[in-house]
Amino acid sequence: MSRAPSERTQVHRHPERGVYDADLIHRILDEALICHVSWMDPEGGPRILPTIHARVGDTLYLHGSRAARPWKTLRDGADVCVAATIVDGLVLARSAFNHSMNYRSVVVFGRAREVTEPEEMERAATAITSHVAPGRETEARMPTEHEFRQTLLLAVPLDEASAKVRTGPPKDDPPDIELPIWAGVLPLALAHGTPEPAPDLIGDLPTPGYVTGYRRPDLTG
Amino acid sequence: MSRAPSERTQVHRHPERGVYDADLIHRILDEALICHVSWMDPEGGPRILPTIHARVGDTLYLHGSRAARPWKTLRDGADVCVAATIVDGLVLARSAFNHSMNYRSVVVFGRAREVTEPEEMERAATAITSHVAPGRETEARMPTEHEFRQTLLLAVPLDEASAKVRTGPPKDDPPDIELPIWAGVLPLALAHGTPEPAPDLIGDLPTPGYVTGYRRPDLTG
Numbered sequence: 449m450s451r452a453p454s455e456r457t458q459v460h461r462h463p464e465r466g467v468y469d470a471d472l473i474h475r476i477l478d479e480a481l482i483c484h485v486s487w488m489d490p491e492g493g494p495r496i497l498p499t500i501h502a503r504v505g506d507t508l509y510l511h512g513s514r515a516a517r518p519w520k521t522l523r524d525g526a527d528v529c530v531a532a533t534i535v536d537g538l539v540l541a542r543s544a545f546n547h548s549m550n551y552r553s554v555v556v557f558g559r560a561r562e563v564t565e566p567e568e569m570e571r572a573a574t575a576i577t578s579h580v581a582p583g584r585e586t587e588a589r590m591p592t593e594h595e596f597r598q599t600l601l602l603a604v605p606l607d608e609a610s611a612k613v614r615t616g617p618p619k620d621d622p623p624d625i626e627l628p629i630w631a632g633v634l635p636l637a638l639a640h641g642t643p644e645p646a647p648d649l650i651g652d653l654p655t656p657g658y659v660t661g662y663r664r665p666d667l668t669g
Numbered sequence: 670m671s672r673a674p675s676e677r678t679q680v681h682r683h684p685e686r687g688v689y690d691a692d693l694i695h696r697i698l699d700e701a702l703i704c705h706v707s708w709m710d711p712e713g714g715p716r717i718l719p720t721i722h723a724r725v726g727d728t729l730y731l732h733g734s735r736a737a738r739p740w741k742t743l744r745d746g747a748d749v750c751v752a753a754t755i756v757d758g759l760v761l762a763r764s765a766f767n768h769s770m771n772y773r774s775v776v777v778f779g780r781a782r783e784v785t786e787p788e789e790m791e792r793a794a795t796a797i798t799s800h801v802a803p804g805r806e807t808e809a810r811m812p813t814e815h816e817f818r819q820t821l822l823l824a825v826p827l828d829e830a831s832a833k834v835r836t837g838p839p840k841d842d843p844p845d846i847e848l849p850i851w852a853g854v855l856p857l858a859l860a861h862g863t864p865e866p867a868p869d870l871i872g873d874l875p876t877p878g879y880v881t882g883y884r885r886p887d888l889t890g
Contacts, residue, residue: 456713461737481857482770484752486707486715492677493748494707494715498774516682527714531705535859540880544798544809545816549703553719577765587850588765595766617867629808630874631867634883636702638756639860646838646852653851659761662855 456557457610467611470506476554476611477503478579479664480532481638485510487518487526501532502572502579508556508604509563509572519600522560530556530604537636541618542629548614550633556609563601572601583658638664677778678831688832691727697775697832698724699800700885701753702859706731708739708747722753723793723800729777729825730784730793740821743781751777751825758857762839763850769835771854777830784822793822804879859885 452458452468459466467473477483483501488494497518502509508530512519522528532554539548563569570590578585591599618631640662643655673679673689680687688694698704704722709715718739723730729751733740743749753775760769784790791811799806812820839852861883864876 456710456716461734461739481756482754484705484707484717484719484754486705486717486750488709488715489677493778494709494750495677496705496707496717496750496752496776498705498752498754498772500770513682529707529715529717531717531719533703533705533719535702537862538801538883540802540805540809542810543812543816544794544806545812545820547798547801547805547809549721549801551719555717557714573765577768580768580770581759581761581855584761584768585765588761588768589763589845589848589850591764591766595764599766617865617869620867620869624810625869626871627810628871628874629810630877630880631870632876632880633865633867634802634880635862635865636859637862638857641758641856641858644838644854644856646841646854648838648841648846649852650847650849653849655853656851659851659853659855662759 452610454557454608457555457608459610459612465612465614467613473554473606473609473611474503476534476552477501477508477532480534481664483530483532486529487522489521500576500580502575504571504575506606508606509575510560510602510604511572511576512600514598514600522602523562523600525559528558528560528604535636538634539618540631540634542620542624542627542631546618546620548618550614552611552613554609554611556604556606558604558608560602560604563603569596569601572603581658581662583656587656673831675778675829678776678829680831680833686833686835688834694775694827694830694832695724697755697773698722698729698753701755702885704751704753707750708743710742721797721801723796725792725796727827729827730796731781731823731825732793732797733821735819735821743823744783744821746780749779749781749825756857759855760839761852761855763841763845763848763852767839767841769839771835773832773834775830775832777825777827779825779829781823781825784824790817790822802879802883804877808877
């Protein structure tokens with residue numbers, strides 16, 4: 449879609465950066481490892497929680513402990529705003545004023561629905577495991593009924609979402625371009641180090657390829 | 670400090686991960702490149718904005734365009750919640766249920782005050798430029814009066830902040846440790862690629878060392 453689905457998803461500041469295309473929104477949500485969820489706590493004002501998410505079709509899944517208070521508030525149908533942000537680079541202009549970032553971000557508005565149907569619970573749990581490390585869902589021991597009972601799975605529809613994207617070099621005002629100041633972009637990305645096997649790892653299990661060759665979706669190209 | 674400064678900063682879920690030490694809170698804020706700011710929009714519910722920040726002493730500075738609606742709401746003294754999150758690694762347990770992340774995060778509650786005093790405005794602008802790329806503040810052309818007039822600088826006191834930190838290997842339940850499933854930690858960090866000079870760069874300006882050798886504060890350690 450090329451138009452904002454609602455007033456609050458409309459990108460007002462730098463409208464040229466606003467994108468309402470579902471494919472792009474999905475790709476950003478898939479690549480972003482974590483998101484930040486915000487909601488209004490009736491007693492404590494606005495709140496934010498960084499958390500893992502996963503997308504299946506037009507649904508964003510979140511999960512948390514059933515014992516945690518924030519998740520109870522969200523389960524009860526509070527309005528939520530979810531942001532997923534990928535930083536792609538520092539944009540170093542000659543002027544401090546024109547410094548910027550290259551980034552891809554998504555903001556989702558909506559209300560969470562508790563997932564209670566066993567098949568959807570399995571699907572969401574698998575998607576979350578796969579989101580963290582694609583391939584892990586084929587190896588990890590999936591949740592038991594007892595574990596599912598401790599977990600709150602929430603679904604947020606993606607019908608009120610927008611993306612904002614900045615790419616490219618710095619844009620300095622003409623007089624500044626003459627200044628003897630280096631300007632350009634420093635690309636940034638999430639990189640991984642050497643896997644650290646658990647100290648209690650049994651036997652001589654090899655490190656899986658999805659760990660040694662870990663890359664977030666968009667980077668696998 | 671070893672105690673939460675208020676009820677809403679208290680870490681309830683995994684209380685062993687809660688830290689209320691100002692030094693650690695400062696270091697996390699300094700290393701995190703961006704933060705997410707949330708507030709309640711009286712008409713549109715909870716909102717989140719990813720943005721750049723900088724810390725000077727016990728004050729967190731944010732900045733935005735004076736023309737942007739969110740910043741007007743924040744300037745008017747709305748309650749805000751700011752989260753800065755650094756992902757340090759994937760924690761891959763044998764069971765999907767015990768998967769986790771290693772991370773360091775800070776949450777700040779408070780109200781923003783508009784910065785209007787010229788010296789503090791300079792200090793905040795310098796800190797924000799330096800936060801993005803330490804060293805850049807000595808080279809970039811700093812804001813003119815006209816540019817300052819377009820910029821809204823906000824200060825949030827850090828007296829109501831907490832950190833949450835997870836480190837170390839996965840913690841599986843004893844029966845799962847016997848499973849023939851690889852488990853461990855995959856360290857993650859923000860890494861930079863090759864600097865891309867601006868296409869309109871004048872002359873033969875060398876790429877500064879703070880760009881070629883870019884690292885977030887904690888990593889230079």
